[in-house]
Amino acid sequence: MRTGETSHDAVEWAGSDVGKLLITPEAIHTRVKALGAQITEDYLDDPPLLVGVLKGAMVFMSDLCRSIALPVDIDFMAVSSYGSATRTSGVVRIVKDLDAELTGRRVLVIEDIIDSGLTLNYLRKYLQARHPASVEICALLVKEGEQRVDLDLSYVGFQIPPQFVVGYGLDVGERFRNLNGVHIYDGDENRPAPVLDRRRRDDNIAS
Numbered sequence: 303m304r305t306g307e308t309s310h311d312a313v314e315w316a317g318s319d320v321g322k323l324l325i326t327p328e329a330i331h332t333r334v335k336a337l338g339a340q341i342t343e344d345y346l347d348d349p350p351l352l353v354g355v356l357k358g359a360m361v362f363m364s365d366l367c368r369s370i371a372l373p374v375d376i377d378f379m380a381v382s383s384y385g386s387a388t389r390t391s392g393v394v395r396i397v398k399d400l401d402a403e404l405t406g407r408r409v410l411v412i413e414d415i416i417d418s419g420l421t422l423n424y425l426r427k428y429l430q431a432r433h434p435a436s437v438e439i440c441a442l443l444v445k446e447g448e449q450r451v452d453l454d455l456s457y458v459g460f461q462i463p464p465q466f467v468v469g470y471g472l473d474v475g476e477r478f479r480n481l482n483g484v485h486i487y488d489g490d491e492n493r494p495a496p497v498l499d500r501r502r503r504d505d506n507i508a509s
């Protein structure tokens with residue numbers, strides 16, 4: 303069996319721009335279980351509405367929700383922020399809004415990564431305006447020293463250095479969300495990842 307993601311190397315199919323494995327699939331699994339257990343304890347009396355922020359949070363959400371032993375509700379939002387491909391400006395456009403009614407609900411926002419924190423800061427205010435009982439945030443990753451607002455995060459998976467990362471839901475130009483671990487991205491984060499040609503891919507598979 304080929305597992306592909308060891309602590310030493312990147313994944314064969316991903317190409318050389320996908321660099322060092324920063325967080326192993328095993329470490330993620332252990333941490334997500336612990337977060338789920340903590341959330342279960344904290345929300346025993348009033349199970350939360352989990353709000354995933356698409357698309358980055360999809361993988362984290364699907365694992366985390368199954369680590370919570372409570373009857374949670376699940377909904378998603380999609381946002382796009384104005385700015386360059388990798389730098390948000392803090393001005394957020396709601397691309398897909400929630401279906402759920404928020405009044406009186408305890409809302410737990412599930413996010414893949416907090417960089418400047420501007421996206422989540424905007425989202426929290428947007429959700430709070432709909433009179434929920436509470437809005438808390440659970441982020442898988444937080445980039446150290448990059449936040450421009452105080453977000454008061456209730457649950458954090460990992461603090462990471464301020465480098466661009468891909469995998470476990472996180473992308474560059476929509477690619478690499480399906481890596482099992484979180485990797486440093488060594489390519490140009492402002493340009494979409496190059497497409498591997500079929501011959502190269504076949505070579506990789508054969509080797």
Ligand code: IMP
Pocket residue numbers: 358388389390413414415416417418419420421422465466467468472473474
């Ligand atoms: P913020 O508003 O600066 O906190 O940006 C948060 C959003 O930017 C995340 O939800 C991601 O979509 C994206 N982002 C920030 N850093 C990274 C990264 O290292 N890899 C992939 N996406 C990132």
Ligand code: MG
Pocket residue numbers: 355356357358359414415
């Ligand atoms: Mg995101």
